[in-house]
Amino acid sequence: xxxxxxxxxxxxxxxxxxxxxxxxxxxxxxDWAKANKGGEHLHSFIEGPVMDGKGNLYVTDIxxxxxxxxxxxxxxxxxxxxxxxxxxxxxxxxxSLLIADYRRGLLRCDPVARVxxxxxxxxxxxxxxxxxxxxxxxDESQVYFTDQGQTGLHDPTGAVYRYELKTGRLDCLMNNxxxxxxxxxxxxxxxxxxxxxxxxxxxxxxxxxxxxxSKTGRFCSLFGxxxxxxxxxDQQGRLYVAHxxxxxxxxxxxxxxxxxxLRSVAGSTVTNLCFTNARCDTLLITESATGTVLYAAVDAAxxxxxxx
Numbered sequence: 001x002x003x004x005x006x007x008x009x010x011x012x013x014x015x016x017x018x019x020x021x022x023x024x025x026x027x028x029x030x031d032w033a034k035a036n037k038g039g040e041h042l043h044s045f046i047e048g049p050v051m052d053g054k055g056n057l058y059v060t061d062i063x064x065x066x067x068x069x070x071x072x073x074x075x076x077x078x079x080x081x082x083x084x085x086x087x088x089x090x091x092x093x094x095x096s097l098l099i100a101d102y103r104r105g106l107l108r109c110d111p112v113a114r115v116x117x118x119x120x121x122x123x124x125x126x127x128x129x130x131x132x133x134x135x136x137x138x139d140e141s142q143v144y145f146t147d148q149g150q151t152g153l154h155d156p157t158g159a160v161y162r163y164e165l166k167t168g169r170l171d172c173l174m175n176n177x178x179x180x181x182x183x184x185x186x187x188x189x190x191x192x193x194x195x196x197x198x199x200x201x202x203x204x205x206x207x208x209x210x211x212x213x214s215k216t217g218r219f220c221s222l223f224g225x226x227x228x229x230x231x232x233x234d235q236q237g238r239l240y241v242a243h244x245x246x247x248x249x250x251x252x253x254x255x256x257x258x259x260x261x262l263r264s265v266a267g268s269t270v271t272n273l274c275f276t277n278a279r280c281d282t283l284l285i286t287e288s289a290t291g292t293v294l295y296a297a298v299d300a301a302x303x304x305x306x307x308x
Contacts, residue, residue, distance in 0.1 A: 009260045017074040019291035030063035032085050045288045048089035049274045060086040080114045088133030100131040100145050135183045146180035152198035153178045173213050182231035195228035230272030234280035242270045266292040
C-alpha cells in the first residue's frame with residue numbers, strides 16, 4: 001500500500017473544458033502516434049498545461065505540433081501549429097513559452113508573433129532521445145528538463161538535464177532513468193523530483209551545493225500499465241502526481257504518505273497538471289485521450305480538499 005496511517009481522502013476532478021469538435025483532427029496519421037500509441041488515429045493528445053497571469057491556459061497537442069490558448073471564458077484558440085511534437089510547456093515573465101519538444105529539443109515560442117525558434121536542439125552535436133517535460137526556476141536562470149525518448153526498464157538511459165539560460169551551460173544530472181517524464185524542484189532548490197514513468201515511481205534526488213544530485217531514491221511507487229506523468233508541488237511541499245493510465249492524481253505529503261486521490265470523471269489518460277495561481281488553490285489537469293481539461297479546487301494550506 002502507498003499510504004501509512006489512514007485511507008487517502010478521495011474526490012472527483014470535474015470537467016473544466018473539452019476541446020471543440022472543429023479542432024479535433026480526423027483520420028490523421030502521426031509518427032508520434034505510431035511510436036507511442038500503436039498507430040491509433042488520434043484526434044489530439046493534449047499535454048503541458050500552464051496558465052499565464054491573465055487567466056489563459058496554454059496546452060500542447062503533441063502529435064500535430066499545436067499549441068492552444070484557452071481563455072478564462074473557456075474559448076479555445078490555436079496559437080501556432082508547427083513542424084514538431086510539443087509536450088511540456090512553461091511561460092516566462094516576458095510572455096514567451098518554453099517548449100520541451102519530443103522531436104526538436106528545447107524551443108522558445110512567441111505567442112504574439114506566433115513564431116517558434118530553436119533554443120537547444122542537441123548536446124555535443126548529438127540529438128536528444130526525445131524531450132518530455134521541463135521546469136523553470138523562479139528567477140528564470142535555469143531550466144531542468146527530461147529526455148525520455150523510448151526508454152524504459154529495458155533501456156534505463158533516459159536523462160535529466162539542467163540548462164543555464166544566460167550562459168548556455170548544459171549539465172547532465174542523471175542518465176539512468178527508465179522513461180523520465182514530469183519534473184519539479186522545491187523552492188529552495190534542494191530537492192529534485194522526477195517521474196520515472198516506466199519504473200512506475202517518482203524519484204527524489206537531493207541537490208548538492210555544486211548543483212549535482214546525490215542519494216537518489218524512490219519517493220513513491222505506484223502501479224498500472226503506464227505510470228506517473230506530470231508532477232507539481234504546492235506551498236506545503238505536497239507532491240501532486242498525474243498517473244497516465246489510472247485516471248487519477250495522487251497527492252503525497254512531504255514524507256511520502258499518500259493523503260489524497262483525485263479521480264478523473266473523463267478518461268483514464270491523466271497526463272499533466274498545473275496550479276492556476278501561486279496560492280495553489282485550484283488544480284487544472286489534462287486528460288489526453290478525450291481532449292479534456294479537468295479542475296479541482298484544493299486548499300493547499302490545510303488538510304482538506306474543497307469540493308469543485
